[in-house]
Amino acid sequence: MQLRNLVDKMNVLVYTGNGTTTDSIKHTLYSLRTLLSPYYAVIGVDSKVLLNEPWQSKTALLVFPGGADLPYCRQFNGEGNQKFSKFVRQGGKYLGLCAGGYYASARCEFEVGNKELEVSGPRELKFFPGIARGTAFGGFQYKSETGARSTILDVDEEALPGCGKTVYNYYNGGGVFVDADQFSNVEVLATYRDQVCVDFGSGKAAAAVVGCSFGKGYAILTGTHPEYTHLLMKKSDSVPDFEKVISELRTKETERLAFLRSLLHKFGLKVNDDSLAQPTLTPLHLTSLYPEKLQQLVKSLETNIGYTNGLLKCTTDRFKLSLSAENLQKLDQDFQIPEEAIKQLVIHINSLPARKDTPFFNLESYYNHLKRFWTKYNHPMGDFGSTLIYGEVLTSTSSLMDKNANLLRLLPHGFTITGTTQVSGKGRGGNVWINPPGVLAVSTLMKLPTSYSERAPIVLIQYLATLAYIEAILRYDDSGLYSTIPLRIKWPNDIYILKPEYVEDVSQIPQGEAAYVKVGGILLNTNIFDEQYHMVAGCGLNVNNAAPTTSVNSVISAINEVRAKKGMTGIPPVEMEVVLAGFLYHLERMFNEFKTSGFSPFLDLYYRRWLHTGQIVHIQHQNNTRAKITGITEDWGMLIAQEVDSENNLTGTRFELQPDGNSFDMFNGLISKKS
Known part of the structure; x- marks a missing residue:
């Protein structure tokens, strides 16, 4: 199987x-996630990531958001x-907001x-x-709303179609882009309507937002804050007039979203068209096949954690408990910061x-299907998923x-949380996004004595979970029909599927495009408590939602056309x-065997399901x-890569690469060392 050379660029990185x-x-995170989910993972990153990671x-x-550019x-x-500079010159995109705009200018x-x-x-x-x-x-003062205002921008409708002639933005200390209309690589996207107090050059109005071509890439720099929403603003005791700023921005929120959406469209990004605010959290429903065990769990929580002002206060979250959905008290909460x-x-x-x-x-x-799986294979009922929390909208099943x-x-061992929409879904490398309906998000707790670590290294459990998800689809029922669905593992723990358009004939894949x-x-x-590993396996599979790539059912639909x-x-x-x-049945069955035999019994199956045997890479x-x-x-699940010469003959040099120490860009054939 030949792997192609295109990697879908799904990350939006925000310097933090x-x-x-x-x-x-x-x-910045809130507004970008609101407009770019589910197509991109909007991630906060520090300097170590930007300087050292690929x-x-x-x-x-x-x-680069607001702050101070020095x-x-x-x-x-x-x-x-x-x-x-190289990133943008080669086709990348840069958004500089206020301080990020100063920083990306020549002076x-x-x-x-x-x-x-x-x-x-x-x-x-x-x-x-x-x-x-x-x-x-x-009037600007650092770390203050003194001098802050709601300012009117006149928008170039040709450059930013669909967002109207004017927009109100939050302003606090931003600049103007001097003589912006004099540069051949610059287009003025919006100007300040009010008179500014600095020399802005020879133009008719002061440039507040500019778009700059740079090599093959593009940068948008702003003096205002189109990312600021009234929803996250708070009154200022020291600046009483700031309440008027919030009020004005509240009435102009629709226009702000349209303006920011147009800026993101200008980059060529795929933006959701619904202007959806972050979904509101819904009640979590705790259920179990075993009522007595559930009663014991609730009593344990009351005894060991206890209530403060009617709330179960856990390390980071607070829970209001109820024995009936009908008797839920509406919580008086302002706009939700989900966490x-x-x-x-x-x-x-x-x-x-x-x-x-x-x-x-x-x-x-x-629950009926969970019992059916165990009965079908003549096994006593297992623990995984037998006690479960479900939430229609929740923060993160893992968190x-x-x-x-x-x-x-x-x-208890096997405790599981699942939900329809995650507003703070998490992935490798700190990726955070809103998981929409159609993504099956689930997290399961597995406990293992630390004494088992030599025979069953816990790093390999992520491999088991990936396999279990694949088997849940390929062995969906007894018909054998699902075994042909082209699901594969991208090492170490990502699940890939053949694009729907290539299901009928993989030979039609254009040169340089990824097939999967x-x-x-x-x-x-x-975590480790009481000499036991407490491992939370957070797993997500796009079952129904076609964004941002495709879904299992989309591929099944393409197969059915053939x-x-x-x-x-x-x-x-x-x-x-x-x-x-x-998934939970296969994961528990595999986990039980893994505890005694390690990963060896699953190695052949893993190879049958992955993408990489014989692939040539550059380390x-x-x-x-x-x-x-x-x-x-077999011991630690490290990737074995053997050096080859120009004719792909083995030289005898062998590398063993660990998943958390290296970054794998498999579709470009690149392996880079993480710092």
Whole structure:
């Protein structure tokens, strides 16, 4: 099998290190996730990631938010800026918001003549080849709303179609882009309507937002804050008039979203068209096949954690417990920061929730299929998924367990959380996104004595979970129809599927395009309590939602079109409840064997399911050595790559590469060492 050379760029990186402010980061992440989910993972990253990790090939947009640009310079002058410049020159995209706009101009002139505030000098990136001069409006003070305002921008409708002639943006200390209309590589996207207090050059109006062509790439720099939403703003006791700013921005929120959406469209990004705010958290439903065990769990939580002001206060989350969905008290919460909001936990001891309370997931069907799998193979009923929390909208199935240590240590082996929509879904490398309906997100707690670590290294459990998800689809039922679905493993723990358009004839794949795209992945987090590993396997599989790549059922639909041409019956789409039950059954069965025999019994199956046997790669931290992938080690699951010469003959040099020490860009054939 030949792997292609195109990697879908699904990450939007937001710098969150020195120089940024907490508010700027919060607003930037919120607004970008609101508009770019589910197509991109919007990730906060620090300087270590940007300086040392090979982020460029998987990044659609690099964002520098508001704050102060001098710390940006101290952090990235030289090597860092060379990376950013090369990234954009080769086709990358850059968004600089306020301080990020000053930083990416050829020169910054901030409050020149003001002894306390002046910052001026040349800048290295030079995406905008002129001067960014500020502040546009007087009264600015660091770490204050003094001088902040709601400002009107006149928008170039030809450059940004669909967002109207004017927009109101939050402003606090931004600049103007001097003589922006005089540069051939620059287009003025919006100008300040009000008179600014600095010289903006010879144009008719001061440029507030500019778009800059740079090599093959593009940068948008702003003096205002189109990412700021009134939803996250708070009144200021020291600046009473700031309440008027919030009120005005509230009335103009629709226009702000349209403007920011147009800026993102300008980059060529895929933006959701629904203007959806972050979904509101819904009640969590705790159910079990074993009422007595559930009662014991609730009593243990009450005894060991206890209630404070009617709330179960865990390490990071607070839960309001109820024994009936009908008697839920509406919590008086302002706009939700999901991680800080109180979660409502409804406990169902002797019955399941009413279907109206879980319209997107049939708990009765799920439990029936879980029992069916165990009965079918003549096994006693297992633990995985027998006690389960379901939430229609929740933060993160993994974080609810993994980030609450005092809760985690009390939960039983096999305890599972699943949900329809995650608003803080997490993946490898800190990826955070909103998981929409159609993605089966599940996290399961597995306990293992630390004494087992030599015979069953826990790093390999992520491999087991990946295999279990694959088997849940390929062995969906007894018909054998699902065994042909082209699901594969991308080492170490991502799930890929053949693109629907190539199901009929893989020979039609254009040169340089990837045949397979990601539809799932696994993340394993581990804690140790009482000489036991407490491992939370967070797993996601795109079952129904076609964004951002494709879904299992989309591929099944494509397969059915081919089968119909041949006069064959179609394959029914898979159902969430059946896939989840099958996944938990296969994972527990594998886990039980793994405890005694390690990974050896699963090695052949793993090879049959993965993409990489015989693939030629370049190991960049070994002087770009060419090597052939020949397998993984049975003890720690490290990737075995053997050096080859120009004719692909083995030289005898062997490399063993660990998943958390290296970055694998498999579709470009590159392996890079992480710092």
